Amino acid sequence: DVVMTQSPLSLPVTLGQAASISCRSSQSLLYSDGNTYLNWFHQRPGQSPRRLIYQVSNRDSGVPDRFSGSGSGTDFTLKISRVEAEDVGVYYCMQGPHWPSLFTFGPGTKVDIK
Amino acid sequence: EVLLVESGGGLVQPGGSLRLSCAASGFTFSIYSMSWVRQAPGKGLEWVSYISGSSGAIHYADSVKGRFTVSRDNAKNSLYLQMNSLKDEDTAVYYCARDGLYWDFDSWGQGTLVTVSS
Numbered sequence: 001d002v003v004m005t006q007s008p009l010s011l012p013v014t015l016g017q018a019a020s021i022s023c024r025s026s027q028s029l030l031y032s033d034g035n036t037y038l039n040w041f042h043q044r045p046g047q048s049p050r051r052l053i054y055q056v057s058n059r060d061s062g063v064p065d066r067f068s069g070s071g072s073g074t075d076f077t078l079k080i081s082r083v084e085a086e087d088v089g090v091y092y093c094m095q096g097p098h099w100p101s102l103f104t105f106g107p108g109t110k111v112d113i114k
Numbered sequence: 115e116v117l118l119v120e121s122g123g124g125l126v127q128p129g130g131s132l133r134l135s136c137a138a139s140g141f142t143f144s145i146y147s148m149s150w151v152r153q154a155p156g157k158g159l160e161w162v163s164y165i166s167g168s169s170g171a172i173h174y175a176d177s178v179k180g181r182f183t184v185s186r187d188n189a190k191n192s193l194y195l196q197m198n199s200l201k202d203e204d205t206a207v208y209y210c211a212r213d214g215l216y217w218d219f220d221s222w223g224q225g226t227l228v229t230v231s232s
Contacts, residue, residue: 037217041159048209048222049151049159055216092159096217102173103149103161103217 002026002098004106006091012114013083021109023076023093030073037096040069040078043108044089052091053078080111088112116140116221118210123226130200130230136193136210136223144188147171147213150195152206153225160206163195164213178204200230 003026013019029036040053051060053069056076066081080087093106122134136148150162163184164173172184183196193210207225214220 031217035216039216039218041219043159048224049219050222051214051218051220054214054218054220058216060220090158094159094218101161101175102164103151105159105161108158 001101002029002095002104004093004095004104006093006106006109009107009109011109011111013080013111014114015085016082019080019083019087019111021078021091021093021111023071023078023106025074025076025095027098028073029076029095029098031097036072038069038071038076039094039096041092041094042087042089043092044086047089049092083111083113085113116212118212118221118223120208120210120223120226123208123228125229125231126200127232128200128202128230131196131198132200132228134195134197134208134210134226134228136195138191138193138210138212141212143186143191144168148186148193149211149213149219150184150193151209151211151219151222152204152228153209154203154206157206162208165193197228200228202230204228205230 007022041049043049057069090108096103117139119137147166149164165184181199185194209225210223211219212221
C-alpha cells in the first residue's frame with residue numbers, strides 16, 4: 001500500500017510569517033498517464049475539508065495565491081507565504097489512484113497561531 | 115452551486131446496520147464519480163468507498179470490504195452507503211465527496227455522525 005507521511009504534525013506559526021508542510025509517499029506518485037495526482041486539503045475546526053491544491057501545484061478556484069504546492073515523485077510541499085488567521089486548521093495531503101487503496105490521506109498537519 | 119447533504123447517521127449497536135444517504139444538487143450527478151470519506155473523532159481522514167458515475171466501477175477500503183456497500187440512484191441524484199456488521203472502530207463522521215477530474219475530491223458534504231456503541 002502507498003503510505004503517506006507528513007511533517008511536521010504540528011506547526012505553530014506567527015501571523016505574517018511563512019509556513020511549509022512536507023508530504024512524502026512510500027512510492028512514486030507518478031501515474032501511468034504521466035500525471036501526478038497529489039492533492040492538498042484544508043479543514044478548519046468544525047468544518048468539512050476543502051480542496052486547496054490538485055495535481056501537485058494547481059490552486060483551486062478562490063484559494064489565495066499565498067498558497068503554493070510543489071514537488072514530484074515521492075516528495076511534495078505545501079507553502080503558505082504569509083500566514084493569516086483564517087489559515088488555522090489541519091492540512092492533509094492525499095494521493096490517488098495508486099492501488100490497492102484508491103485514495104490515501106496523510107495523517108494531517110495542524111497549523112495554529114503562536 | 116454544488117451541494118451535498120448527508121443523512122442517516124445515528125447511534126447503532128455493534129453488529130448492527132445503518133444506511134447513509136447523500137443528496138446531490140447543483141451539478142449533473144450522473145457524470146461524476148463519488149466517494150465516501152470518514153473521520154473518526156479527533157482523527158484524520160480515511161477514504162471508504164468509490165463509485166463511478168455509471169456504477170460500473172466500485173472500490174472499497176480494506177477496512178470495510180465485505181461489510182459496506184456503496185450504490186447510487188442517478189434518477190434521484192443520490193448516493194448511498196449500506197453499512198452492515200458495524201464495529202466500534204466504524205464510529206466517525208461520514209462525508210460524501212464529489213470526485214474531481216484529477217483523482218481528488220472537489221466538493222464535500224457537511225458530514226453525518228455514525229456512533230457504534232453498546
